[in-house]
Amino acid sequence: MMAGQANGEAAEHPEQVEEHQPPAEGVPFPRAVRSFVTRAGRVTTGQARALADLGPRYIVAYDPGTPDLVAACATSAQAQGKTYEKTVLEIGFGMGAATAHIAGLQPDTLFIGCEVHEPGVGALLKSMGEQNLDNIRILQHDAVEVLAKMIAPASLDGIHVFFPDPWHKKRHNKRRLLQAPFVRELATRLKPGGYIHCATDWEPYAQQMLEVLGAEPLLANSAEGYAAKPEYRPLTKFELRGLKLGHGVWDLVFRKV
Numbered sequence: 001m002m003a004g005q006a007n008g009e010a011a012e013h014p015e016q017v018e019e020h021q022p023p024a025e026g027v028p029f030p031r032a033v034r035s036f037v038t039r040a041g042r043v044t045t046g047q048a049r050a051l052a053d054l055g056p057r058y059i060v061a062y063d064p065g066t067p068d069l070v071a072a073c074a075t076s077a078q079a080q081g082k083t084y085e086k087t088v089l090e091i092g093f094g095m096g097a098a099t100a101h102i103a104g105l106q107p108d109t110l111f112i113g114c115e116v117h118e119p120g121v122g123a124l125l126k127s128m129g130e131q132n133l134d135n136i137r138i139l140q141h142d143a144v145e146v147l148a149k150m151i152a153p154a155s156l157d158g159i160h161v162f163f164p165d166p167w168h169k170k171r172h173n174k175r176r177l178l179q180a181p182f183v184r185e186l187a188t189r190l191k192p193g194g195y196i197h198c199a200t201d202w203e204p205y206a207q208q209m210l211e212v213l214g215a216e217p218l219l220a221n222s223a224e225g226y227a228a229k230p231e232y233r234p235l236t237k238f239e240l241r242g243l244k245l246g247h248g249v250w251d252l253v254f255r256k257v
Ligand SMILES: C[S@@+](CC[C@H](N)C(=O)[O-])C[C@H]1O[C@@H](n2cnc3c(N)ncnc32)[C@H](O)[C@@H]1O
Pocket: 002, 003, 004, 007, 035, 036, 091, 092, 093, 094, 095, 096, 098, 114, 115, 116, 117, 120, 141, 142, 143, 144, 161, 162, 163, 164, 165, 166, 177, 236
């Protein structure tokens, strides 16, 4: 079971989808290989209403003609009289529970969330409306492309990747998001001193994260190995249930040197 399912995501598991095309050498994600599959999932009435009412204000269109999304967001926020101290990118926010929680704790930080699953986008917008949150922008697009085309070098204060799809089966491991070439790209987008915080409940993926983050010369581990869970990351219902059953969760926090 995966983290997102406890939040009401579609039951269809991405790893049920076969993928036959091999990845090209040295390319983070050749277009034949993506870290996600487009899942069926019903948009609820509340999510649809949030998409219609709040989407126009908070959803940012994917546009490779905007090479510095952080600056563009800062400019449009300033036009509305708001200045943010920091900008954090979250990749794969699922239903957005952690995103909304952290955005509520850190009102002076702008959170840019990428998620491809439309019910998740609707769910986060709904939470934003309910919690009166203004400091989140959403891209409903592949984060790999967003990072490559829209995030300028050294523009982010932080990156969150919570419970990325683990792609358990050996033949699917190549679809994991956190691999060396992509980690290098992530690191280049951080400001010096900026951080990347990853969490997973799948130990082999935790080990892979530790290995690839640890091997990236632009990053330094903030802990000896795995980190203690930072207070801002909430425990999801799924995670609490897993912890009660004795399942592990691993957090990793690395800083740009
Ligand atoms: C296992 S879920 C975890 C969701 C959430 N972070 C949580 O902790 O509940 C992983 C999410 O990442 C999204 N995802 C995977 N690859 C992505 C990509 N390249 N760009 C945007 N979203 C992606 C999936 O759609 C899915 O919702």
